[in-house]
Amino acid sequence: MDFNIIRVARVVLNVSDLDRSRDFYVKTLGFIETESDSEHIYLRGLEEHVHHSLVLKKSEKKGVQALGYKVASEGDLDKLALLFQSKGLRTKWLEKGTQHALGRALHVHDVSNLPLEFFCEMDGAERLLQRYDLYRGSRVQRIDHVNCAVPDVQKAYDFFTNELGFSCSEYTANEEEKLWAAWLHRKPCVHDQAFMNGVGPRLHHFAYWLPDPMALIHTCDVLASVGYADSIERGPGRHGLSNAFFLYLRDPDGYRIELYNGDYLTSDPDFKPIRWDLNDERRQTFWGHKAPDSWFNETSPFLDIDTGEQVENSEPTLTQKKPEFII
């Protein structure tokens, strides 16, 4: 392919109460608030040199507006538009300035009906990595990945690897060697985009990189101190799959955010994807403790790029023999 997708770069979420969201993300988790108005809050992590990686948009309609990918050049956007159109997939251009701090953007629905966004240009912002005086809460560093439930993981995997140029770091296969889940990357780490078998397309979680495991543990202490202990859904713990040290939280609107540390390098061309068996419980939690039912059963809807309505979901093509679930 003659275009270059760099990395997952932003998530846009509809939230019902901006002040309540600010209390959680900024005052408690320590996100940097680059800018806000009566309808939006634009947030970034401490090492991010761009305007934002998370947009909270005030709306009564719950849903995820876009999973945004940064590309290397403006020309890549035109090439991506042609690719999606050649597959009969919907595309929509948002000219520069339509979205605050963002250049021209291409919105599409992919083969799973997942709304994706591609852009090249975003306004800059001060990189605060060494402003240790500003480190608060989780000491959030940067956006890392998104994880989506889709009804046909093989179909999503084929499109992302064959058409968009993603590589696979790890995957889960069932007894018949059918693909149950896949971790795909453009940047040289475990993933930008994960797919898991489930009702979808729906967002399971978006994730931010933290500087070390202690930042995750400290987050739990901070959350408990200010009355947000109920937002801790799963962890801290370590996944077998991806080796991630993880903590899953539910924000005030129910969106799941993962705080994450423990990735590894996947840049070598001879790196071989790591296979996990669906019945190997260590892939979920290396230490063996169980995840709550909510983690398996609750996901967030996506919104249509044209209508803004919630995208319809389909049942998964694969079912698991054991009641236990994914990752």
Ligand SMILES: [Fe+2]
């Ligand atoms: Fe994750």
